[in-house]
Amino acid sequence: xxxxxxxxxxxxxxxxxxxxxxxxxxxxxxxxxxxxxxxxxxxxxxxxxxxxxxxxxxxxxxxxxxxxxxxxxxxxxxxxxxxxxxxxxxxxxxxxxxxxxxxxxxxxxxxxxxxxxxxxxxxxxxxxxxxxxxxxxxxxxxxxxxxxxxx
Numbered sequence: 001x002x003x004x005x006x007x008x009x010x011x012x013x014x015x016x017x018x019x020x021x022x023x024x025x026x027x028x029x030x031x032x033x034x035x036x037x038x039x040x041x042x043x044x045x046x047x048x049x050x051x052x053x054x055x056x057x058x059x060x061x062x063x064x065x066x067x068x069x070x071x072x073x074x075x076x077x078x079x080x081x082x083x084x085x086x087x088x089x090x091x092x093x094x095x096x097x098x099x100x101x102x103x104x105x106x107x108x109x110x111x112x113x114x115x116x117x118x119x120x121x122x123x124x125x126x127x128x129x130x131x132x133x134x135x136x137x138x139x140x141x142x143x144x145x146x147x148x149x150x151x
Contacts, residue, residue: 028072028073028074028076028077029072029077030071030072030076030077030080030081030086031081031086032086032087032088033085033086033087034102035101035102035105036087036089036102036105036106036109037105039085039086039087040125042085043085043124043125044125046085047125048083048084048085048125049083049084049085049122049123049124049125049130049149049150050084050085050086050087050122050123050124050125051080051084051085051086051087051120051121051122051146052087052088052089052109052113052120052121052122052123053071053086053087053088053089053118053119053120053121054089054091054109054110054113054115054116054117054118054119054120054121055067055088055089055090055091055117055118056090056091056092056093056117056118057088057090057092057097058092058093058094058097059092059093060117060118062117062118062135062136063117063118065136066118066136066139069139070139070142073139079143079146083146083150084122084146089105089106089109089110089115090106091106091110091117112127113129113132116134116135118134118135118136119132119133119134119135120132120133120142120145121133122146122149130149131145131148131149133145
């Protein structure tokens with residue numbers, strides 16, 4: 001009798017997990033600049049504002065959720081490519097995820113803009129704050145924030 005229950009449980013698990021995998025989407029990655037210096041240079045050349053995303057990529061639950069539900073979507077990739085220069089100021093616990101030079105730059109940005117996690121900040125090419133959003137919101141609500149900043 002125990003064997004029958006085990007087989008039934010395995011069968012149900014197999015069905016559930018196979019259906020889950022069918023509904024998963026592939027992650028899309030927008031073009032995030034590797035350094036803030038590159039982001040500033042491109043912002044000046046292309047006359048676009050810089051979107052800075054302050055994240056704790058390996059420890060901050062709301063950051064991870066925002067990253068997955070907003071920043072790794074095709075909708076965001078398509079929306080942002082003509083409107084923003086993207087830079088992620090990451091503060092992971094695993095220090096190997098960010099180089100020493102980038103880490104120092106991120107700390108300076110953190111001090112200058114008094115960041116929290118997660119935080120989305122839009123600045124002009126000269127560094128003036130155009131808009132900020134602290135905390136976690138529904139992913140689609142960010143688009144109205146972006147539009148208000150751009151207008």
